[in-house]
Amino acid sequence: MDTIIQVKISLRGTKPLIWRRILVEKTSTFETLHEVIQIAMGWTNSHLHEFTAAGVRIGQPLEEFDMDYGEKLIDEATVTLESVLTHGTQTVDYTYDFGDSWEHTLIVEQWLPVDADLQYPICTGGKLNCPPEDCGGIPGFYEMLRIINDKGHPERQEMLEWLGGIYDAKAFDLQEVNQQLTAFFHSS
Structure with a gap:
């Protein structure tokens, strides 16, 4: 029987927590998991x-x-999730951008049967907008939010211009995420 893995992705150091919940096939590689997380x-x-x-x-x-x-890096394109992950709750660390060090905790929440009505991978939930790239990691992200939320801050206009005019910290569009996943994984 084919099996799906439900994973909760949490961006460490964020409060309130920025997170996503995804469903991926157990036969997916870690390279695929990376693309889904992105x-x-x-x-x-x-x-x-x-x-x-x-x-x-x-x-x-x-x-x-x-x-x-000391330890060798194993090629993510050659390693499937099912070859590393075990049934039951397990955590995996995922670091993105070694400069800003976006540290994520991936929790394997459950193994589920395939739902024939769904296309995988799929995102089933989440909260809050991802920080902008290259903003200086968690400290830079919270400093950026402080600046753009202070209408009198001398750097506010420059920061908003850098952000492309707007940044909505609360924004998360599940439908948009799933459209992007479908376009990336299922378009020919």
């Missing part, structure tokens, strides 16, 4: 990333960055 969270996939699961580093091997720090 779309579901709202990242632009413009930085390096890495998973750590059960003490194993999984990511994109890049020879110019593959220094020998």
Whole structure:
């Protein structure tokens, strides 16, 4: 029987918590999981990333960055979720952008039977907008919010221009995320 894995993705250090819940096929690779996370969270996939699961580093091997720090980086394109994840609750760490260090906790919430009426991967829920890329990690994100929410702040206009005119911290559009997932994974 085919099985789906339900995963909750939480961006560490955010309060209230910025999170997404996704359903992915157990036969998906970690490379696919990375793409799903990028779309579901709202990242632009413009930085390096890495998973750590059960003490194993999984990511994109890049020879110019593959220094020998003891443990080898396993190629995410060759590792399926079912080969690493186990039934029951398990957590996986996912770091995106080693400069800003967006640290995510992925919690494997449950294993479910395939629903023939759904196309996978799919996002089933979430809260709040993803921080903008290159804003300086969690501290920079909260400083940016403080500046744009203070109408009298001298840097407010410049910050809004950098953001493209607007940033809605509460925005999360489930339908838009799923349209992007469908376009990425199911268009020919």
